[in-house]
Amino acid sequence: MKAAIIGGTGYGAIELIRLINQHPYLEVGSVVSNSQAGNNFSDSYPHLSEIMEHPLEKFDVDNIAANNEVVFLATPSGVSSNLVPQLMETGIKCIDLSGDFRLRSTEQYETWYKRTPADNKYINQAVYGLSEIYPEHIKNATLIANPGCYPTAATLGLLPILNGNIADQESIIIDAKSGVSGAGRGLSLTAHYAEINENLKAYKLGAHQHIPEIEQVLSDESGSQIAVTFTTHLVPMTRGIMCSTYLKLTETISTKEVVELYNEFYKNKPFVRIRPEGTVPATKEVLGSNYCDIGLHVDQRTNRLTIISVIDNLVKGAAGQAIQNANIIFGWDERSGLNQLPMYP
Amino acid sequence: MKAAIIGGTGYGAIELIRLINQHPYLEVGSVVSNSQAGNNFSDSYPHLSEIMEHPLEKFDVDNIAANNEVVFLATPSGVSSNLVPQLMETGIKCIDLSGDFRLRSTEQYETWYKRTPADNKYINQAVYGLSEIYPEHIKNATLIANPGCYPTAATLGLLPILNGNIADQESIIIDAKSGVSGAGRGLSLTAHYAEINENLKAYKLGAHQHIPEIEQVLSDESGSQIAVTFTTHLVPMTRGIMCSTYLKLTETISTKEVVELYNEFYKNKPFVRIRPEGTVPATKEVLGSNYCDIGLHVDQRTNRLTIISVIDNLVKGAAGQAIQNANIIFGWDERSGLNQLPMYP
Amino acid sequence: MKAAIIGGTGYGAIELIRLINQHPYLEVGSVVSNSQAGNNFSDSYPHLSEIMEHPLEKFDVDNIAANNEVVFLATPSGVSSNLVPQLMETGIKCIDLSGDFRLRSTEQYETWYKRTPADNKYINQAVYGLSEIYPEHIKNATLIANPGCYPTAATLGLLPILNGNIADQESIIIDAKSGVSGAGRGLSLTAHYAEINENLKAYKLGAHQHIPEIEQVLSDESGSQIAVTFTTHLVPMTRGIMCSTYLKLTETISTKEVVELYNEFYKNKPFVRIRPEGTVPATKEVLGSNYCDIGLHVDQRTNRLTIISVIDNLVKGAAGQAIQNANIIFGWDERSGLNQLPMYP
Amino acid sequence: MKAAIIGGTGYGAIELIRLINQHPYLEVGSVVSNSQAGNNFSDSYPHLSEIMEHPLEKFDVDNIAANNEVVFLATPSGVSSNLVPQLMETGIKCIDLSGDFRLRSTEQYETWYKRTPADNKYINQAVYGLSEIYPEHIKNATLIANPGCYPTAATLGLLPILNGNIADQESIIIDAKSGVSGAGRGLSLTAHYAEINENLKAYKLGAHQHIPEIEQVLSDESGSQIAVTFTTHLVPMTRGIMCSTYLKLTETISTKEVVELYNEFYKNKPFVRIRPEGTVPATKEVLGSNYCDIGLHVDQRTNRLTIISVIDNLVKGAAGQAIQNANIIFGWDERSGLNQLPMYP
Incomplete structure (x- = not known):
């Protein structure tokens, strides 16, 4: 075909x-x-x-x-x-x-x-x-x-816990980092080698066009209107996106249980891999592939969940x-x- | 001498x-x-x-x-x-x-x-x-x-707003990113070139030894016991730290007013530079120097403040x-x- | 199997x-x-x-x-x-x-x-x-x-011109550059991120173990004992080898004719690609693949041939x-x- | 002033x-x-x-x-x-x-x-x-x-041996490598991050405008018309130039003696540093400084001298x-x- x-x-x-x-x-x-x-x-x-x-x-x-x-x-x-x-x-x-x-x-x-x-x-x-x-x-x-690239990594990371009904929906913060290929082949100073190599830049604070896309998916799936804080950063590498996502849990739950919840949610999904407790994925671990890898950590001190989700932005x-x-x-x-x-x- | x-x-x-x-x-x-x-x-x-x-x-x-x-x-x-x-x-x-x-x-x-x-x-x-x-x-x-390197960037970014008494002290999340020189000259797989180049890695979730140091400073200065969520990431560059810090504001305040508050707080401090509204610093803008540059953004939709603070980790x-x-x-x-x-x- | x-x-x-x-x-x-x-x-x-x-x-x-x-x-x-x-x-x-x-x-x-x-x-x-x-x-x-990785790139670049009998066999200089993955996963200071990132290093001058391997192939194929000058450099990237090879021509020949000679030599070889006159390959153009790409340039002023051959060192x-x-x-x-x-x- | x-x-x-x-x-x-x-x-x-x-x-x-x-x-x-x-x-x-x-x-x-x-x-x-x-x-x-940046590194590396009258003046080959900042701040695809990161590129073979500049200096100082082969490469780093220069020696001389000859030539020149026998400089060793560092190696097998000279192209x-x-x-x-x-x- x-x-x-x-x-x-x-x-x-x-x-x-x-x-x-x-x-x-x-x-x-x-x-x-x-x-x-x-x-x-x-x-x-x-x-x-x-x-x-x-x-x-x-x-x-x-x-x-x-x-x-x-x-x-x-x-x-x-x-x-x-x-x-x-x-x-x-x-x-x-x-x-x-x-x-x-x-x-x-x-x-x-x-x-x-x-x-x-x-x-x-x-x-x-x-x-x-x-x-x-x-x-x-x-x-x-x-x-x-x-979009960011919404894929962000929503795949968030949907299982939202589905589990133990997330404080007003508490979601997504700190997103991307390689420079996401900006495409069009020339610009922010993709100029000498400007971005050995540099880390936050950009479009509160203004990235992926915000409403993420919120649309999360709202659809949770049934309530969700607004997130979403910040994007440019990292000196060509490919890869990581979303470090933070939210408050409404119940006490261990990292182990959250890992199980995620494994269950994605059980027949060949391209989502959940890391075992104690480890989180790095962007290179999905380079050139269609995987979305997810790692999870519950901070008992603050009852917050940290979700690390990575993809290759071009795959x-x-x-x-x-x-x-x-x-x-x-x-x-x-x-x-x-x-x-x-x-x- | x-x-x-x-x-x-x-x-x-x-x-x-x-x-x-x-x-x-x-x-x-x-x-x-x-x-x-x-x-x-x-x-x-x-x-x-x-x-x-x-x-x-x-x-x-x-x-x-x-x-x-x-x-x-x-x-x-x-x-x-x-x-x-x-x-x-x-x-x-x-x-x-x-x-x-x-x-x-x-x-x-x-x-x-x-x-x-x-x-x-x-x-x-x-x-x-x-x-x-x-x-x-x-x-x-x-x-x-x-x-420590992270505590310097994190606390210089947070202290003015804490001092202003308009931060929800339970809401502080610090997403920190560092160049690899922070790990020193000792050999390890996480500083091995082929492992970290073109890679972005989160590490030591909830376990970084800089957490109690940050909390000690914030608690001292705010007068109340503060616990933060703090996540560190390794970025493929040699030098530079960025803390992207998020907190809920307890009052409505504009980015412009927050910028003024920060400028006032650091007015005789030659090594802290506050960026004007609408811009945030990148790590390369302090490379090799003793500056700590800070950018600020209030998201009106969620009433959250995002603080971007950068330093050269070795300076x-x-x-x-x-x-x-x-x-x-x-x-x-x-x-x-x-x-x-x-x-x- | x-x-x-x-x-x-x-x-x-x-x-x-x-x-x-x-x-x-x-x-x-x-x-x-x-x-x-x-x-x-x-x-x-x-x-x-x-x-x-x-x-x-x-x-x-x-x-x-x-x-x-x-x-x-x-x-x-x-x-x-x-x-x-x-x-x-x-x-x-x-x-x-x-x-x-x-x-x-x-x-x-x-x-x-x-x-x-x-x-x-x-x-x-x-x-x-x-x-x-x-x-x-x-x-x-x-x-x-x-x-070896270097000998593959070097000999595939040299053999057609040697076979053409128009190279001065005493004049061969191979300036070789490699990404850092060639050094393997073993820890060493020369593969330590902060030492090699943003750095370019020549190493093992006149002492690289690939010298006798290259000379053995060249001598076998030319029928006479060939000694080369071969210098290796470490480039701040993970994968890729480029050999920039220089030799004196014993006849006057145009770049176009050399390109034809190479195309003829490798005509049924799917993994060797000869670039047309006026262009030379970059290492990224073979990244992750089994290709060896070769570009050629005759400098009329000095009657020297420059051969640029690239491979992915791990493929x-x-x-x-x-x-x-x-x-x-x-x-x-x-x-x-x-x-x-x-x-x- | x-x-x-x-x-x-x-x-x-x-x-x-x-x-x-x-x-x-x-x-x-x-x-x-x-x-x-x-x-x-x-x-x-x-x-x-x-x-x-x-x-x-x-x-x-x-x-x-x-x-x-x-x-x-x-x-x-x-x-x-x-x-x-x-x-x-x-x-x-x-x-x-x-x-x-x-x-x-x-x-x-x-x-x-x-x-x-x-x-x-x-x-x-x-x-x-x-x-x-x-x-x-x-x-x-x-x-x-x-x-120019390349001519500085190339001629400082070559002049002592030419002055010593033991170089075959027709044999000079300069394999030059530069960081990307040399191309300036003007936007172009060859300085576009995703194109040059993790990539090594040869460019302008036989056509670089620094060729006549190098030849003018070498000819002035040697008293005879010198033509060189000069090839430039773009290396994925921001700053730094290395010239790996090759020439045939007309006499037998040891690396040690060449090092002495260079030390003598530059004895009151604070910005030229000659490395001792057995070591050659890397570009990072001059980063941000006005030094030109030079390393030398005589290959006894071919009676060729290899000169490694490095500078920060912007300094x-x-x-x-x-x-x-x-x-x-x-x-x-x-x-x-x-x-x-x-x-x-």
């Missing part, structure tokens, strides 16, 4: 290509990049020399629909809201890696993204693609809003989860094309 | 030498390293070739006292508790960079450090050397317990503050030897 | 496991580590949690032979010279990633490795496993001396080439288990 | 400010940046908060001349060729950190820089500011062409050497403002 990739020269697209290359049922069909149409792919990315030699295409909805059965949109915010309606008319399955269809409230989108939102008609059809939580909806979706936080969602849609084993072990060291 | 340095081949000692080299009144006298006595200094540290060629000495209390007027102990935990008593008998001023004299409670020391504590007689004489907060005590001290978090304390003791300008600008980039 | 891995807790073994996990015909049988026998694998390497949970075994030749058909020895120098004879008696195929069987001259081994060499009987049976050059010998081998420079050799031995497609694309960025 | 800095928001200017801040006789007067005139300096560089608060100025030759006695031009190629003539008419001393006045041949400039060269009238007045080699000319100069390779030249011009101790020790680790 052929997959089209739109936004072909960004890091999301590159990672889709890497994973699709090892997929038993999918192969890359069209690769679209309006800005570099006509160029050979390996001119931009010499690591794909002799592997991906076809030229980048201009966006042409008929062409895409004729030659592919699924399309991954790995475009910046504000692009897929225009492309998805055209694509959906052709009946092709759309998996959107951008934020354009994640928020149900168009007002929220405008507030946080400072852009024109997508048409409500399409937003209503979009299924939020947090694979471990919404597999039943994903199965029947024609449009997937693939989750489980973007391209990997997109493939996982395609697998669910097409009824394949969820792990198809995603059996790469973490690369260590 | 000559200064002795004990623990001569660790990173703390090396940083003391760098700073003392530019000090107008201090110079390096004895450098003691029992493990490498007799060796030339620049054999271990070729960057000091033609600068520090004298041989490392064995610890000899009489020699040290005869040739120096102040001694900096940059030794691992559990060493200075034995050396300081001998040194103090000679009347020499002691500035201890280790944790041995920081905690007033010997029980706490045993619990968190898992070592035999120092003699209470000397603990009682020790002055906690947080230079901006305790200058009057430091002035008359003969033994300084130089603060303000160790050797720099030690020199600053020496300057206060000897009545020199607090900035003597500490006028290096941050090295950027 | 089951493969045993000896030296189970080093980086070579870890990389073998990553690759074998995606191999269509091989799977991991025994994993041997005398130092950690009995421990669970994922205790040392949590990235393999839920993937490799079997306990590490003690070395037991009968067990290994009974349960595996091939054994990979990823042990430090001086170990496999003792183990290989025992293993070979059982008839099991041995692929040795260490240097113990690479040099035909035991005197050279003693000179450069400063260790007791292996028994000549076994050295004589060993086939040097440079897969692109010696496939016919590898096919029938029972003992493979898998090439083509170790585990990947070992798997490639196993594939050749067992008659499988050379690329089996090695179809991972470079991970970029 | 006041110094103007032109090109005020680049890394060269920032480093000049750091060094001048500790200079006993110099202080920063005007800071010129046409692109950011009117802005506060610390808006671009928060690390200078409370230190450099004056606004950036537009270029105004009269203003500069009225308020300063020396001007440092830290501008990109092609800018100072226009500004210097105006400045020189006012009689102010000019120290140009760009390449505009380094090459005596305007043809060479056009060939390698692909720009319009400066007026010969000013080129003829320019003194090449390699401080250790041309102090007598520098002393009387009104216009200094401050050497000895730019701002530091500029200050050193100002010190020589004004008759101050060469080390004024340059007594910072290397920052280690």
Whole structure:
């Protein structure tokens, strides 16, 4: 089955290509990049020399629909809201890696993204693609809003304890740290090597567009309106996200019991691994893989739970989860094309 | 005036030498390293070739006292508790960079450090050397317990708001991140390049020996017993500490007002810089300097304050503050030897 | 088919496991580590949690032979010279990633490795496993001396021009640069994060044990005794080797013609990619993959050829080439288990 | 004495400010940046908060001349060729950190820089500011062409052996490696964090504009026309240059004798340090300082000399050497403002 990739020269697209290359049922069909149409792919990315030699295409909805059965949109915010309606008319399955269809409230989108939102008609059809939580909806979706990188790590870390009804819902603080590839390939001073190497930076305090996305999931799942404090930091590394999440517990419970609760919650979920009591995961332990690893610690002194959840931002936080969602849609084993072990060291 | 340095081949000692080299009144006298006595200094540290060629000495209390007027102990935990008593008998001023004299409670020391504590007689004489907060005590001290790196960044960030009486004292969460030099020059897998490069690791959850030190300062200054949640992370960079601190406010206050409160609190303190509203500091902005930079953000949605405080762990978090304390003791300008600008980039 | 891995807790073994996990015909049988026998694998390497949970075994030749058909020895120098004879008696195929069987001259081994060499009987049976050059010998081998990381990059870069008979054989200079993982997981100051991060170090000038290995291959293939100048550098990154090789040309030839010569030489070799004129490869362009990429430049002013060859030291420079050799031995497609694309960025 | 800095928001200017801040006789007067005139300096560089608060100025030759006695031009190629003539008419001393006045041949400039060269009238007045080699000319100069970063490391490493008349002048190969700050603050894909982190890249093979500069110095000092092979590499670190230089010796000489020859050559030069036989310098050993450290190794097998020379590209390779030249011009101790020790680790 052929997959089209739109936004072909960004890091999301590159990672889709890497994973699709090892997929038993999918192969890359069209690769679209309006800005570099006509160029050979390996001119931009010499690591794909002799592997991906076809030229980048201009966006042409008929062409895409004729030659592919699924399309991954790995475009910046504000692009897929225009492309998805055209694509959906052709009946092709759309998996959107951008934020354009994640928020149900168009007002929220405008507030946080400072852009024109997508048409409500399409937003209503979009299924939020947090694979471990919404597999039943994903199965029947024609449009997937693939989750953001931070929201994936944050919500997978939080949902079991919220589900357990022992979290003080007003006490949630998420201290999130990301490698620099999350900022994409677009040039900016905050991704300029000499500025970010040997440096640690907090950014967008109280203003990150992933805040309403996290709150939407947590509120949906808990049944009550949840507001979180969420701070993002840029770490001098290329890949990896860690969320260190803090919340007050409403009951006394041991770390061991919390670990059990998490193991139970994720028991048939191959990509979530819960660390045993006394250990927490590091980002390198999931590098290049689709895992989300979670470690837990109850501080008896303050009755607070600390949750350490890690993902590779380009895999489980973007391209990997997109493939996982395609697998669910097409009824394949969820792990198809995603059996790469973490690369260590 | 000559200064002795004990623990001569660790990173703390090396940083003391760098700073003392530019000090107008201090110079390096004895450098003691029992493990490498007799060796030339620049054999271990070729960057000091033609600068520090004298041989490392064995610890000899009489020699040290005869040739120096102040001694900096940059030794691992559990060493200075034995050396300081001998040194103090000679009347020499002691500035201890280790944790041995920081905690007033010997029980706490045993619990968190898992070592035999120092003699209470000397603990009682020790002055906690947080230079901006305790200058009057430091002035008359003969033994300084130089603060830990994390506690320096954490408490300088927290004390103004605690002093303002608008913090919920039970709500304090400190998410701390450090470069790897904080672990010293001793070999270990967590400081092994291939393990920590391109990696982000949380460690010692609820078990870091700096927890009681932070709580002691906060409790002293607030007048009530404070327990914090404190989590430490290892970041793939050599130097720098950032504390991202979160607390609930008990009143409604704007970021602008909090910035004013901090500016007022630190108004005559040359090494603390408060960033204007809307910006927060990055660790590189203090690299190699004795500054502690602080940024502030009130989240109106949750009425929580986020405090970002950064230091260079080897300067303000160790050797720099030690020199600053020496300057206060000897009545020199607090900035003597500490006028290096941050090295950027 | 089951493969045993000896030296189970080093980086070579870890990389073998990553690759074998995606191999269509091989799977991991025994994993041997005398130092950690009995421990669970994922205790040392949590990235393999839920993937490799079997306990590490003690070395037991009968067990290994009974349960595996091939054994990979990823042990430090001086170990496999003792183990290989025992293993070979059982008839099991041995692929040795260490240097113990690479040099035909035991005197050279003693000179450069400063260790007791292996028994000549076994050295004589060993086939040097440079897969692109010696496939016919590898096919029938029972003992493979898998090439060193530097020699792989250096010789693959040099052999086409030597074969073309237009190189001044006395003029070869190889300036080699490696990431730090090449030094293994053993602790040492030169792999200590704070010492090597933000640092670039030349080491072992004129004394690296890979010098005689490179010279042996070059001399074998050119038919004359070749001595090279070879300098190694440690670069602050985890993976990757680049050899920048310089030699005087004995004829006038354009870069374009040299590129053609290289393309011709490697025409059916899937893992060697020659860059077109005007571009040279970077190490990240082969990261995590078994490729050796080569770029070429003739300086008309000095009639010198510069060859830039890059590999991932743990893949083509170790585990990947070992798997490639196993594939050749067992008659499988050379690329089996090695179809991972470079991970970029 | 006041110094103007032109090109005020680049890394060269920032480093000049750091060094001048500790200079006993110099202080920063005007800071010129046409692109950011009117802005506060610390808006671009928060690390200078409370230190450099004056606004950036537009270029105004009269203003500069009225308020300063020396001007440092830290501008990109092609800018100072226009500004210097105006400045020189006012009689102010000019120290140009760009390449505009380094090459005596305007043809060479056009060939390698692909720009319009400066007026010969000013080129003829320019003194090449390699401080250790041309102090007598520098002393009387009104216009200094401050050497490039690579040429400084390369020529300081080569001149003693050329002077010793035992080098084969046709055999010189310089394999140069640089940290990324050398590329400046201008955004580009080769300085984009995710592209260069964990990566090693060779660039501009046979085309680097520092080639004619190096050859000009070597030819001047040797008396014969010298052509070198010079290859540059980008290393994933912020600061530091290493030149690994190779040449054939025309006589048999030991490493020890070469070390002596170098020590003799640089005997009264405080910023050049020759490492003893058996050791070579690493870039971190000069970080943040004005040192050029050199290590030497004669390979008896090939009778080749390997020279390892390291500098901090922003200090000895730019701002530091500029200050050193100002010190020589004004008759101050060469080390004024340059007594910072290397920052280690």
